[in-house]
Amino acid sequence: MxxxxxxxxxxxxxxxxxxxxxxxxGGQEIDMNSLLGKEIGFTFLNKINCTICGTxxxxxxxxxxxxxxxxLHAPEAEECLFYPEKCMAHLGEARDMKWSExxxxxxxxxxxxVSSGLKVGVTRHHQIPFRWIDQGAVRAIKLAETPNxxxxxxxxxxxxxxxxxxxxxxxxxxxxxxxFEIDLLKEKGRASALLPGELQKYISADNSVxxxxxxxxxxxxxxxxxxxxxENEIRDTLTAIKGQYLIFAGGQVFxxxxxxxxxxxxxx
Numbered sequence: 001m002x003x004x005x006x007x008x009x010x011x012x013x014x015x016x017x018x019x020x021x022x023x024x025x026g027g028q029e030i031d032m033n034s035l036l037g038k039e040i041g042f043t044f045l046n047k048i049n050c051t052i053c054g055t056x057x058x059x060x061x062x063x064x065x066x067x068x069x070x071x072l073h074a075p076e077a078e079e080c081l082f083y084p085e086k087c088m089a090h091l092g093e094a095r096d097m098k099w100s101e102x103x104x105x106x107x108x109x110x111x112x113x114v115s116s117g118l119k120v121g122v123t124r125h126h127q128i129p130f131r132w133i134d135q136g137a138v139r140a141i142k143l144a145e146t147p148n149x150x151x152x153x154x155x156x157x158x159x160x161x162x163x164x165x166x167x168x169x170x171x172x173x174x175x176x177x178x179x180f181e182i183d184l185l186k187e188k189g190r191a192s193a194l195l196p197g198e199l200q201k202y203i204s205a206d207n208s209v210x211x212x213x214x215x216x217x218x219x220x221x222x223x224x225x226x227x228x229x230x231e232n233e234i235r236d237t238l239t240a241i242k243g244q245y246l247i248f249a250g251g252q253v254f255x256x257x258x259x260x261x262x263x264x265x266x267x268x
Contacts, residue, residue, distance in 0.1 A: 003028045003266045006049050007042075009244050009257040012133050018213045019133055021241050023256075025266055032241060033215045040268040041235030042254065044228040047263040052076050065261025075099035084108075084122045084153025108152035109204070110144040112163070112191060113137035114182050115243075116171030120163040120191070122152045129210055134257070136172040136243030139211050141184040142204040143191055155199050159191055170223055173242055173253065184209050216240025220251040228259060235267070 005026030012021045021032035048057050050067040052074045057067045064071075071077050075096040080087035089100035107125040112118060115137045123131035125145070132140045146152040156165060185207055192203050219240055226234050236248035244257040 001268055003030060003268075004045075005263070007256065007262045007264050008051075008260050009134070010241075012130070014129065014133075014212065018215055019241075021215070023266075025264075030266075030268065032238075032246075035238050035268055036215060036240070037217050037237065038268065039235065039237050040266065041233060043233045043265040043267075045263040045265060046232075049261050049263065051261040060261070063258075065259070075103075080104065080149060080153070084149045085157045087148070087150040087153060090148050090150050104149040106148070108146050108149050109142050110146070110152050110155045110159075110202075111140055112143050112184055112187055113140040114184070116164075116168035118163060118182055118187060119167060120156055120159045120165055122149070122156050124149075129212065132210065133212060134244055135167050136169075136214070136245070137212060138175055138214075139182070139184060139209055141188055141209050142206045143188055144199075144202040145204045146202050151199075151202065155195060155202065158195055158199065162194055163191065169225070169243075169245065169253070169255070173223060173240075173245060173247060174219065214240070214242040216242070216247070219247065220249060222251045223247070223253050224251055226252045226254045228262060 003025040008024060010021045010023050010032060012019050023030045023032055048060060048065050050057055050070055051065050052070040053067060055067050061068055061071050066077055073095060078095050087104050088094065089104040094100035103124065109123055109125055109128060111121055113121060113132055113135060115135050144155050192200060217239055234252060234254055236250050236252060238246060239249045240247040244255060246254040246256065
């Protein structure tokens, strides 16, 4: 079978304790879990569309499939999306206040997650557990709940000297037993104690730990990232899915999120 269209990241949900992935491509909804153990392929059709406005662009800008205009003016590309502590929406400053009212001036969670080791992160309240799944976290806990993005970013920023805030893709994919030995409740207590008093009032009373299992039949020993900047096609047996990564039997790893906006032909 084939499907042709603009690539986007996979949607997902947790069913019976495991992540179930689906890909919307060219009007088709493809059950990605059902393709494990089967040969699939993606061919780049040499066309890229901005993931914000849809305009065709010659190449990805700043490593993302967005046009220069959207990069400079669209609220979806505003600086606070990458540096939450710089969000100024609570002061009435934003590229688009209506957008910010719906996305920045809403409850946010600061969380601790185990992906490539322990990390701290920020997400909008309705993005849990989706954000954790996108990052390939195997376990996560809510650290703090704030009324807006700025305060969540300030809390995260306080903790960056003590905790990682980025995910190493290779370590994330090759989870080890030590990841499951990290006591998230204890780490939450340690992180909470590092915060100044005025921020400790936001500590979440929810101490439940979410555990996430990803689909796969095996994991190759040596992983290497695949990119459309070097090759136009990837084709191999799909062996595992984690985060937004497809892992193939030969060890190649395809980041679906990285190539959102790229026009592809998928065979499966």
